[in-house]
Every structure is written in C-alpha cells, then in structure tokens.
Amino acid sequence: MDAAEALVFASVLAVIVVSLLSNALVLICFAYSPEIRKQAPGLLNANLTLCNLLLTVANMPLTLGALASRAQPGGDALCRAAGFLETLLSTNAMLSMAALSIDRWLAVVFPLRYHSKMRRRDAALVLGYTWAHSLGFSAAAGGLSWLGYHRLYAACTLGAPPRGRAQFAVFSVLFHSFTFLLSFVVLCVAYLKVLKVARFHCRRIDVITMQTLVLLVDIHPSVRQRCLEERRRRRQRATRKISTFIGTFMLCFAPYVITRIVELFPAVPISPHWGALSKCLAYSKAACDPFVYSLLRHQYRKTCGDIADRLLKRRRSSNESGPGPQGRGAALPGAQ
Template identity: 75%
Template sequence: MDTAEVFLSVLVVVIIIVSLLSNVVVLICFLYNPEIRKQVPGVFTLNLTFCNLLLTVSNMPLTLVGLVNKGQPGGDAFCQLVGFFETFLTTNSMLSMAALSIDRWIAVVFPLRYHSRMRHRDAALVLGYTWVHSMSFSTVAACLSWVGYHQLYASCTLSDVMENSRTQFVIFTVFFHSLTFLLSFVVLCVTYLKVLKVARFHCKRIDVITMQTLVLLVDIHPSVRERCLEEQKRRRQRATRKISTFIGTFMVCFAPYVITRIVELFPSVPIDHRWGILSKCLAYSKAACDPFVYSLLRNQYRKTCRDVLNRLLKPSSLNASGRGHHDHETRVRNNTVQAAAE
C-alpha cells in the first residue's frame, strides 16, 4: 500500500468510529427522552440514525477490507447482498434528509397549522415512501445483476458486473441518481431557502422593535446598546449558518461520489482509483456528520446527553464517596488502636 492508500484506510477507520459512536449516542437520547420520541421529526431522525448505523457496521468495514486486500471481500453472493444494502441505505438516508427539510419548512412557514399538517401518521406515510423508493431501486439493481464489487471504489456497490447491458445500466444509473440525489438536493434547497426567508423576515421585525426600544431608552448604557446590536448580528448569522450547514454537508459529502458515478459512465474519461475511494469515503462521512447536524448540536439533545452522563456517573460517585468514608473510618479506628497500645 502506498501513502495515499494508507491515508484512505485510516480515514475509513476514523469515519467508522465517529459514525458508530455518534449515532449510538443519538439512539440513546431518543430512547431516554420521551419528549424527543413524541416529536414528529424524531421519526425521520430515528430512521436516518438506523440507516447510518447499518451502513457503518455492514458496508464501511468491508470497504476497508477491500482497500487493504485490494480485492473483493467474500463471495459474489455475499458482495451482491452487501451492495443491495448499500444502495438501499444510502438512498433511504438521502430521502430522510429531504423529509426532515420538509418537516422544518412546514413548522416554520405554517406554524399554526403544523400539528394538523404533520402528524405521526403523515410522517409514517412519508417514511413509507422513502422505503418503497429505496427498495424499488435496490431490488431492480439486484435482479438485473447490477450490484457487485467495484474496484474503483473498493466496495460492493452498483456495478455493471455482466457488462452485457451497458445502455440499460447507463439509463438506470442516471435515472437513479436523478430521483435520489438530485431530487433530495432540490427539496433541501427549496424548503430550507424558504425557511431562511421566513427567519430573516422575523429577525428583521425583531431588529426594528429593538432599534425602536433603543431610541426610546436614551439613557441606556452604551455597553448594553452594543450588546443588543451584537445579538441582532448573531441572530441574522445563526439562521444562515444552520441552513448552509444542512445543504453544504449534503453537497460536500454526496456530490463528489455522484458526479464520479456519472463521469464513470463515459469510458473515455479516466478516473484514478484513489479519487474513487476518496469520493466513497466522503459519502460515508455523511453518516458521521448527520448526528451532529440534525441532533447532537441541538439544546434538547445536549441536555439529554448531560442527563444520561450524570445518571451514569452518579452511582460511581456515590460508591467512591462511600468507599472514601469507609476508608476514613478505618484509618481513624487504626489510629485509635495504635494510640491506645502506645
């Protein structure tokens, strides 16, 4: 293995560790906090977390094995099964992100009608579509033998293994990525940009009220005025930063891999295998980013994590204090006996 392959192997290991730990933490928070379970977005978050966990434990380690051994991990049937799951889980993850963006759009643009438009039954219907969509493309690819080991990505994924249906495979690949990656990207952009527009409108209204208040309070201290103005600036930047994070991570992680898959359809264009593996690693890294982007950076999840840690550490601290008290009593008793003997 050369230096680039060693770096890619280390990168895959880091992604596996971060993805596994972060998604398990999200799952623990979901199970621990009943308020999170009651919320409709929790359905989409739970589905996204399960997809990321399954992708982490099933596909990422085999990609690492294929990268290290420079060959197919396992037999053809096993690789086809793994490729089927890879296609299904990746598609389901993208559509789950789109569903989360639709939920945020309804909550922000139609706040008074949110509970009537987005109920658990509605979320289940949207989630059902993501499963049907993902299962349809995965099943078609598996039935037509378009799933197998791909040397360019060192993984079991979509691949024209038989090489006797080139035209059909090209049509399927373009159609698949258009209705998965491109559709999810368009939904993310449309919904989150509308959310950003509403957020900026509300920030503007708050800023007007704040400035009117500052004008009336002529005796206000300059430091208080500066803090108010700084808070206005942070409020405007916060909404833009969140929307940029949602859309930016999606594009940075998935776009290189999807573009490489499209370029690969043109045999005259050479693609270095290191770039193919790197694009695959970027796609895998979305499973490590999602817990932070959609869950762990929110106040509700952070508070739940603190509660879980406190609950885990509390018995240990009590036992430690109990042992310390017992040791102290033992030392006092020994000193008393020793003094009496002297």
C-alpha cells in the first residue's frame, strides 16, 4: 500500500468512525425528544440519518477491505447486494436533502401557513416518493446486472458491463440527472429563495435598528458599535448557512458524479487513486450531514444536553446509593 492508498484508507476509516457516532447520536435524539418526532423536518432528518447509517455499516467497511487487500471483498452475490444498497441509500439521501430544502423554503416563505402545508403526513408522502424513486433505479440496475465490484472506486457499486455499454451510458446519464442534478437544482432554487427572504427581513430589521440609533442620540458608542456588529453578523449568518448546505453537497458528490460521467468515455484515463478519493468524498457526506442538518441546531443541542444530564444524574444516584461503609452499617439491624 503506497502513500496515496494509505491516505485514502485512513480517510475512509475516519469517515466510518465519525459517521457512526454522529448519525447514531441523531437517531438517539430523535427517539428521545417528542418535539423532534412530531415535526416534519425531524422525520426527514431521521430518514436521511438512517440512510447514512446503513450506508456506513453496509458499504464503507467493504471499501475499506478492498483498499486493504486490493481485491474484491467477499463473493459476487455479496457485492451485488452491497451495490444495490449503495445505489438505493445514496439516491435516497440526495432526495432527502432536496426534501429538507423544500421544507426550509416553505417554513421561511410561508411561515403562517407552514404547519398546514408541511405536516407529518405530507413528510411521509415525500419520503414514500424518495424510496420509490430510489428503489426504481436500484432495481433496474440490479435487473440488468450492472451492479458489482468496481476496481476504479474500490467499491461495490454501478459498473459498466462488457457488452451493452451504450445502454449503460444512457442509464448512467438518466440516473445522475434524476438524482444528483435534480437534487442540486432543488437545493439551489429553494435555498436561494430562502436567502432572498432572509435578506429582505434583515434589511427591514436594519432600517428599524438605524432609526432607533438615530433617535437615541445619547446612546453610548459601545452600544451603538455592538448593534452595528450584530447587524453585520445577521447578514452573514444566513449566507453562511446556505453556503454550507449547497457547498457540502457539491464538494462531496460532484467529484464522484463527474468521474462517473467521464468514465463513460473509454479514451479518457482515470487514476485509480482519484477514483478511490472521489468515492471517499461521496462517503464523507454521511459524516457531514448530522452536523449540517441536525446536531448544530439548537433543538438537537438541547436534547443532547438533556440526555447527558439524565445520564449523569443516574450515574450519580447509583454511586450515592451504592454499598458504602456507612450505608452497610446503617442497613444492618442492631448496628447501633
């Protein structure tokens, strides 16, 4: 194993560890908090987290084994099943991110009618479509025997057959157009509309703030400076969040998808190191999503704090009620 392969191996291993811990924590928060469970975004987040967790458990270890042994991990049947899961779960995860962007758009653009437009039933219908969409492409690829071990990516995934490359090329273009490209367009349209509304509200707040500062002539300069700094932070906060949603999606998925499209042209050489690295980048989205969509939000941070407090109180109470010297003496009859 050379230096580049060792770097990719270590990266995949780190992604597995972070993804397991972070996605498991999101599911624990979902199971613990009734407030998260009763909201439509909580259901969408749980579906995205479940897809990422299953992808981490079922597919990433096989890629890790392939990188270590430089050979196909397991038999053909196992690799075909893993390729089916990889196609199903990655497609579902992309569509879930698009659904979350639509949810944010409805919440920001239609705040008064949001709860009537996006209920748990509506979220369940959206998730039903994402699973049907993902299952359709995965079943088509499996039925046409286009799933198996791909040496370029060191993974069990879609692969071009020796015959019928033209059909596989058409399928690949349609598949990536209706998964990656569709999700990217929905993300951009929804979040740019959210950013437009957020900037409009920021301008209104800025006008009120400046009018207040003008009226308060005797205000202390430090207070005035803090108000101006808060105005700048408010302007940057929305842009930073939108950039994170769209930027992580493109950074993680775009290199892999572009490589899959370039691979359709046999005359273009692709380095195996780059193929494995692009696959690692696609896997890394499973480790980023819990922080981008869940754990950095106030509701999830509060739930994590409540869980930690409950565990600490339970441990403290068990220690205090344990059999200490005084406790044993007090428990014995006639000890006095």
